Amino acid sequence: MRAGLRWLGLVILALALDACAKTEAPIAGVPAPASPPAASVATATAPGVRVIATGLAHPWAVAILPGDAGFLVTERPGRLRRIAPNGTVSAPLAGVPAVFAQGQGGLLDVVLDPGFADNRRIWLSFAEPGEDGTAGTAVATATLGEDALNDVHVLYRQVPKLAGGAHFGSRIAFDGKGHVFISQGERNQKAMAQDLDVLQGKLVRLNLDGTMPADNPWAGAPGVRRVVWSYGHRNMQGLAVDPRSGRLWQSEHGPRGGDELNLPEPGKNYGWPVISNGMDYATGRPYPETRGREAPGMEQPYHAWEQSPGLSGMAFLTGHPGSPWNDSLFLGALAQQALIRLQLDGDRIVGEERLLADRGERIRDVRVAPDGTVYVLTDADNGRLLALIPPTGG
Helix, strand or coil: CHHHHHHHHHHHHHHHHHHHHHHHCCCCCCCCCCCCCCCECCCCCCCEEEEEEEEECCEEEEEECCCCCCEEEEECCCEEEEECCCCCECCCCECCCCCCCCCCCCEEEEEECCCHHHHCEEEEEEEEECHHHCEEEEEEEEEECCCEEEEEEEEEECCCCECCCCCCCCCEEECCCCEEEECCECCCCHHHHHCCCCCCCCEEEEECCCCCCCCCCCCCCCCCCCCEEEECCCEEEEEEECCCCCCEEEEECCCECCEEEECCCCCCECCCCCECCCECCCCCCCCCCCCECCCCCCCCCCEEECCCCCEEEEEEECCCCCCCCCCEEEEEECCCCEEEEEEEECCEEEEEEEECHHHCCCEEEEEECCCCCEEEEECCCCEEEEEEECCCCC
């Protein structure tokens, strides 16, 4: 009897140790998430949702015009439209640069210049066509007229231009100190993200006139693209500055798993494709270039998702202490068809909520108005601009 009990005890102990090992150590070759999932949270009262406009062809970005002037919306095929507060959609504005509207390429981000009230200047990012079917991410500025863009000037071009229609990024954000950040992708050429002599897979920092800041991390370095702020990025489709701290946040697509948030710092290497929490789409295993989840001199994601939401646009909601959504970061989710709300305590992510998941729509962009209204673009042949009214209860 004692022998039987001893045998049973050994079996139970072995099973317990095996369970601990499976919890603490990743399966060989299968990266684990870089950060634990945020606790699930839910707002007590569901937000109201209002459809503002429909019939948009794969809208990519929305900029909120001041006062009651409505919105600017980009459509990926290469059109920029005004949308009135009542939902009236204008004809395409003239003067938009020619775009490479293939695959993931086209007309991408639109943002208002920090001095828009005085200069009527807007910024556009887009896939710019090159010779022999090549393309690369570019950024232009222009003066907004009633039905056209004037004084269009391309002030940034990704070089070299490459064939293919994948991983252009791209978002634009201002730091409030006279600089602009431009995110982009590595054009599905993984090794280029680690090569500082090219611009693929790099976060770029410029002065507002398009010149290079003297304090960029490689401003005086030979053999390096001196506009680079950080590198080792895959495909950055979210970029926003936290109004509370002025700190830049950035999101990017992993491959199959491994979507991540970063707080990019100057001169840092964020690892792609040498380190990753994602997998090769074709094999379900790590890419041949991926050595694991970490490597010396390479940064870990600030936050990562084990399953890829398909992160796109992002925006902060702050300065509304009476709102249950105050101090939130919103992110569009394309693959998981939802709006992600991360509840923040300072920089710390303390909760995650999924909104609009019951609608089955790909969320391409999100912006927050000064009054706390959250505006969302859905990515479809018949895309829509939605307004979310934050709930009033906790």
